[in-house]
Amino acid sequence: xxxxxxxxxxxxxxxxxxxxxxxxxxxxxxxxxxxxxxxxxxxxxxxxxxxxxxxxxxxxxxxxxxxxxxxxxxxxxxxxxxxxxxxxxxxxxxxxxxxxxxxxxxxxxxxxxxxxxxxxxxxxxxxxxxxxxxxxxxxxxxxxxxxxxxxxxxxxxxxxxxxxxxxxxxxxxxxxxxxxxxxxxxxxxxxxxxxxxxxxxxxxxxxxxxxxxxxxxxxxxxxxxxxxxxxxxxxxxxxxxxxxxxxxxxxxxxxxxxxxxxxxxxxxxxxxxxxxxxxxxxxxxxxxxxxxxxxxxxxxxxxxxxxxxxxxxxxxxxxxxxxxxxxxxxxxxxxxxxxxxxxxxxxxxxxxxxxxxxxxxxxxxxxxxxxxxxxxxxxxxxxxxxxxxxxxxxxxxxxxxxxxxxxxxxxxxx
Amino acid sequence: xxxxxxxxxxxxxxxxxxxxxxxxxxxxxxxxxxxxxxxxxxxxxxxxxxxxxxxxxxxxxxxxxxxxxxxxxxxxxxxxxxxxxxxxxxxxxxxxxxxxxxxxxxxxxxxxxxxxxxxxxxxxxxxxxxxxxxxxxxxxxxxxxxxxxxxxxxxxxxxxxxxxxxxxxxxxxxxxxxxxxxxxxxxxxxxxxxxxxxxxxxxxxxxxxxxxxxxxxxxxxxxxxxxxxxxxxxxxxxxxxxxxxxxxxxxxxxxxxxxxxxxxxxxxxxxxxxxxxxxxxxxxxxxxxxxxxxxxxxxxxxxxxxxx
Numbered sequence: 001x002x003x004x005x006x007x008x009x010x011x012x013x014x015x016x017x018x019x020x021x022x023x024x025x026x027x028x029x030x031x032x033x034x035x036x037x038x039x040x041x042x043x044x045x046x047x048x049x050x051x052x053x054x055x056x057x058x059x060x061x062x063x064x065x066x067x068x069x070x071x072x073x074x075x076x077x078x079x080x081x082x083x084x085x086x087x088x089x090x091x092x093x094x095x096x097x098x099x100x101x102x103x104x105x106x107x108x109x110x111x112x113x114x115x116x117x118x119x120x121x122x123x124x125x126x127x128x129x130x131x132x133x134x135x136x137x138x139x140x141x142x143x144x145x146x147x148x149x150x151x152x153x154x155x156x157x158x159x160x161x162x163x164x165x166x167x168x169x170x171x172x173x174x175x176x177x178x179x180x181x182x183x184x185x186x187x188x189x190x191x192x193x194x195x196x197x198x199x200x201x202x203x204x205x206x207x208x209x210x211x212x213x214x215x216x217x218x219x220x221x222x223x224x225x226x227x228x229x230x231x232x233x234x235x236x237x238x239x240x241x242x243x244x245x246x247x248x249x250x251x252x253x254x255x256x257x258x259x260x261x262x263x264x265x266x267x268x269x270x271x272x273x274x275x276x277x278x279x280x281x282x283x284x285x286x287x288x289x290x291x292x293x294x295x296x297x298x299x300x301x302x303x304x305x306x307x308x309x310x311x312x313x314x315x316x317x318x319x320x321x322x323x324x325x326x327x328x329x330x331x332x333x334x335x336x337x338x339x340x341x342x343x344x345x346x347x348x349x350x351x352x353x354x355x356x357x358x359x360x361x362x363x364x365x366x367x368x369x370x371x372x373x374x375x376x377x378x379x380x381x382x383x384x385x386x387x388x389x390x391x392x393x394x395x396x397x398x399x400x401x402x403x404x405x406x407x408x409x410x411x412x413x414x
Numbered sequence: 415x416x417x418x419x420x421x422x423x424x425x426x427x428x429x430x431x432x433x434x435x436x437x438x439x440x441x442x443x444x445x446x447x448x449x450x451x452x453x454x455x456x457x458x459x460x461x462x463x464x465x466x467x468x469x470x471x472x473x474x475x476x477x478x479x480x481x482x483x484x485x486x487x488x489x490x491x492x493x494x495x496x497x498x499x500x501x502x503x504x505x506x507x508x509x510x511x512x513x514x515x516x517x518x519x520x521x522x523x524x525x526x527x528x529x530x531x532x533x534x535x536x537x538x539x540x541x542x543x544x545x546x547x548x549x550x551x552x553x554x555x556x557x558x559x560x561x562x563x564x565x566x567x568x569x570x571x572x573x574x575x576x577x578x579x580x581x582x583x584x585x586x587x588x589x590x591x592x593x594x595x596x597x598x599x600x601x602x603x604x605x606x607x608x609x610x611x612x613x614x615x616x617x618x619x620x621x622x623x624x625x626x627x628x629x630x631x632x633x634x635x636x637x638x639x640x641x642x643x644x645x646x647x648x649x650x651x652x653x654x655x656x657x658x659x660x661x662x663x664x665x666x667x668x669x670x671x672x673x674x675x676x677x678x679x680x681x682x683x684x685x686x687x688x689x690x691x692x693x694x695x696x697x698x699x700x701x702x703x704x705x706x707x708x709x710x711x712x713x714x715x716x717x718x719x720x721x722x
Contacts, residue, residue, distance in 0.1 A: 070688055077475045098476040198583075199669060250672075251562040251583040379689045390672035393583070 024055040027314055030072060030085030032065040038333060045321050052320075056313065061085075076100055081307035083314040087135055089299040089371060090378045092126045097376045101134040102304040107315030108133060114319060115340075120367060123337035126374055127301050135301030136322045139334035141267040142297045142365030143193075143208060145287070149280035151262040155184035160263070160284035161358070171212055174287040175236060178246035181262040188254040189246035191261035198250040202382065202389050203372060207296055208265065209233040214291025217373050221414045223407035226400070233289065234392070235399045242395045250393045267298055268335065268362055271353045283358050285365060295369030300334075335362055342366055377413045384409040468697035475691035487698035497674075497682070498699075502706075504589070505679040509657040511593040516653055517646070519601050524608030525634075538609070542602035549599075553666030556595045557582065585675025588668050592676055596663050600656070604649050611645035612638070647718045651711050658707050679703050 031042070039060065046058035061082065063071045069091045075081060087095060095101050108116050119137070127135040145160055152159045157177055163169040178189025192198070197205030206225075207217060215229030224230055241247045248254035248261060256264035257273045265286070274281055286295060302321060304314045320326065327336045332350040341347055348359040375381055388409050392402035427433065433441075469487055473480035491498045527538050544552065559566045560581040568578035581591045615638060623633050661680040664670060670677035670685070683703065687696030 073476055073691055077478060094476065098474070100476060199671070249562060251560075251580045252564055253558070253561060383685060383689065386669075386671060387674040390583075390674075 025053075025057075025310055025313060027056065027058045027084065027310060027317055028061060028082040029058055029317075030061045030063055030068075030075075030082045032063055032068045032086060032088075034062045034064075041330060041333070044329075045317075045326055048326075049317055049320050053313070053316075056317075058317065076305065076307060079307075081305045083308040083310050084302065084304045084318055086138070087301050087303045089126055089301075090374050092135060092301060093374050093376045094378060095303070096129065096134045100306055102306045102308070102311050102315065104133045104136065104304060104315050104318060105131055107312065107319050108136070111316070111319035111323070114323060118324070118338045118340050120337050120339050120342070122370060123297070123299070123366070126299060126371060135303040136318060137299050137301045137337040138322065138327075138330065139300045140297055140337040140366050140371075141269065141299070141335045142295045142362060142369050143204070143265050143267060143286060144283045144361060144365065145263055145285070146256060146266055146270070146274075146281060146283055147263045148187075148256070148259065148261075149282055151181060151185050151187055151259075151279075153280075155181050155262075157181065157184075159282060160287075161282055161361075164285055169285065169287050171209060171233075171236060171287045171289045175240055175244065175246075178240060178263070179244040182244070182246040185262065187259070188248045188261040189244075189263060190240070191248045191254050191256045191264040193265050195248065195253060195255060198390070198393050202385060204265065206234060206237075206389075207372060208286050208294075209237055209289065211294040211296060211370065212287060212289030212291055214289065214294075218375075218410070218414055223411050223414060225403045225410075226407045229290065231400050231403055234403060238392070238397070238399050241393070268351065268354060269333065271351065274353060283354060283361060285361050293368060295365035297366065297369040297371045299371050335366055337366070339367075375414070381410050381413050384413060465697045465700055468694055469701050470698075471694045473692075473694040475693050480694070483694070487695050488702070490695070491698055491702060497677075500674060501677050501679050501682045504675070504677055505658055507589060508593060508660065508676075508678055509654055511589070512597060512657045513650065513653050515593065516597045516601055516604060517649060519597060520604030520649070521608055521642075523601065523605045524612055527605070528609045528612040538605075541605055544599045545602040547599070549662045550666055552595070552599055553663065556591075557667065560591055582668055583672050585673050588672055588675050592663060592667050595667065596657075596660065599663070600653075604653065607645055607649055608642070611642050615641050643718070647714065651714055654710055654714070655707050658703065658710075 213233035562580035
């Protein structure tokens with residue numbers, strides 16, 4: 001009731017101000033977090049923006065992540081475009097190609113002391129085209145291995161960080177360790193990201209081993225799933241699922257966060273779940289393969305929508321949110337793409353759940369990593385892949401033939 | 415009411431002498447139904463017409479570019495898109511599996527629970543409860559029960575020496591699993607309809623037949639079943655329509671997989687419209703679904719009329 005009253009009052013005030021001659025404005029900014037700590041930080045950015053624009057307020061609007069791209073699209077289509085907002089990596093090429101994102105380059109160049117060159121080049125790949133900047137990455141979060149130290153101890157095994165320090169943390173070792181964990185503890189050795197590796201997280205499951213083997217899912221409009229490196233990598237995973245029975249198989253549950261699996265792959269934002277997990281844990285780099293180290297990064301950016309009515313002001317706010325100071329302030333939640341922040345001690349000490357030496361793993365991965373593949377037709381590609389990948393995840397599947405079928409299905413879309 | 419009042423058909427109000435009583439009454443009734451009518455026009459007729467129009471365009475929601483393409487979307491779906499016929503096939507299999515199973519089960523339950531005995535209300539509630547259960551919770555629980563090796567169902571089967579399949583990961587089993595779990599969820603609704611119909615049949619009929627020496631089966635076959643006819647028709651029509659429109663259940667349980675084995679029409683429309691943002695194509699598919707469901711309904715009505 002109170003909030004309704006407040007909202008009504010704000011609306012009435014806002015309407016009154018709009019009709020008046022004052023230059024007051026409200027920016028509408030869409031996000032997918034409802035986390036209080038995140039909102040507090042974001043509201044802090046809005047507050048400090050008032051130093052230059054005392055009469056501008058920012059209204060953050062939370063849309064749940066699962067529906068985010070869809071709801072945003074409908075807002076744009078319905079003529080109700082927000083001024084600015086977050087955007088997920090897989091939506092970035094589609095949105096940029098559709099011409100719904102505004103070029104931020106002029107505003108970023110104009111901002112004092114902004115230093116755009118400070119952003120790591122690989123991290124900008126999805127968000128720039130020539131001189132144009134369609135978004136500023138605010139979260140550049142590499143995938144890391146989360147491991148259950150208690151289960152490693154129980155199985156009498158060295159943990160991934162110890163193995164990495166000796167230069168032995170590779171895919172062969174990963175397979176060996178997973179099997180030993182399963183045999184010794186009865187728990188699964190490894191679980192794909194959020195247990196969704198066979199469904200919504202197909203890419204997150206296949207991508208890291210394929211890149212570790214020196215392949216890629218696609219490059220230069222050519223499908224890479226059927227190349228020898230990719231086939232070898234996927235065969236190994238297939239063996240782990242069906243021969244070793246060390247990876248949680250399709251249709252089973254083995255949640256890492258409640259102790260069902262000894263290892264999983266995820267981003268550091270998931271560390272927030274760990275205090276409740278009730279076991280000793282750590283994060284380690286992804287295992288290396290024939291292709292050497294090949295960290296994989298998930299990204300999200302901040303964009304301004306062309307259909308918004310206050311594009312210049314919104315672009316100025318985006319520049320404000322991504323200054324060195326503000327990126328450093330956000331780094332505890334969202335790993336930065338600014339080199340100056342990445343290299344700083346402040347970053348490695350920023351997360352109170354993860355010890356500095358393990359945060360170094362994150363910083364290393366960001367500077368060396370490659371972002372997840374994204375494409376203008378991502379949704380169609382994923383939908384075309386899905387049934388062929390389903391066929392792959394059967395005990396008696398012909399891995400090579402299934403991967404060929406994946407390529408046949410997606411090549412026309414690439 | 416009119417009798418109690420003086421006849422005023424020619425009476426005209428002084429402030430509006432041009433209005434006859436008849437016109438005034440007509441205006442009043444229109445005013446009374448106007449809220450419903452407005453809602454019906456805006457939220458039902460409007461979108462229906464819009465869908466017809468959208469289906470004739472190629473409209474990308476994101477770029478906001480719409481081009482008129484005539485019947486291209488329809489001909490593409492019907493003649494050029496192999497997925498479409500696969501999807502129709504799945505929808506038909508789903509309906510053929512679901513409708514008879516649902517109706518047979520609903521009727522059996524209703525026959526068992528239409529009488530008055532101790533605890534009958536509890537049994538009815540138990541069978542009706544899934545209808546009001548959240549579809550999401552239902553799907554999550556069943557996904558747990560239907561897990562490959564660790565699932566409850568397969569562990570039960572294993573205890574009697576049967577090696578159960580990985581239910582939701584093999585196309586044919588997945589279809590069977592979504593049909594059965596859907597039937598269990600929705601059967602309570604049809605059961606209630608049948609119980610109501612059974613209770614409306616006068617007991618004298620059965621009593622009279624029994625006196626004449628009719629067996630239980632004969633009473634059911636020649637008295638109860640024909641009298642349930644209208645209810646059976648209604649149930650068949652709504653269950654068929656419901657089975658073609660099934661979306662949430664598929665979305666939660668299998669996402670159309672595995673290997674597109676449970677990709678049904680409503681889910682396919684959702685994919686085209688809300689994942690690929692191809693609104694024109696999705697609208698054309700929705701029109702096709704509309705026609706298919708309407709034809710099925712008419713067919714069932716005709717069949718019924720010929721029966722009686």
